[in-house]
Amino acid sequence: MLRITxxxxxxxxxxxxxxxxxxxxxxxxxxxxxxxxACTRVARQFAAIRLAMQTLRERD
Known part of the structure; x- marks a missing residue:
């Protein structure tokens, strides 16, 4: 089954x-x-965190 919770x-x-x-x-x-x-909003938050982490790595 393809559906997930x-x-x-x-x-x-x-x-x-x-x-x-x-x-x-x-x-x-x-x-x-x-x-x-709701999960799409969470996914966007994760994407923002991932982008922030990449930005911080580039500054180091």
């Missing part, structure tokens, strides 16, 4: 910060984000 999506978003997800997990996450506004 918000809790699973949150876990995948966190894991994605450390390493790329496999194709199957990426697909499941994308499908969930397509239908879940």
């Amino acid at each position: 918000c809790q699973q999506a949150s876990r995948l978003l966190s894991q994605r910060m450390e390493a790329p997800l496999g194709a199957g997990m990426r697909l499941r996450l994308r499908l969930h984000l397509f239908v879940c506004d």
Whole structure:
């Protein structure tokens, strides 16, 4: 089954910060984000954190 819960999506978003997800997990996450506004907001927050971390690394 392709559907995942918000809790699973949150876990995948966190894991994605450390390493790329496999194709199957990426697909499941994308499908969930397509239908879940709350998790989409969380994904945007993770993206902002990732960008801030990259910016800090570039300054060092």
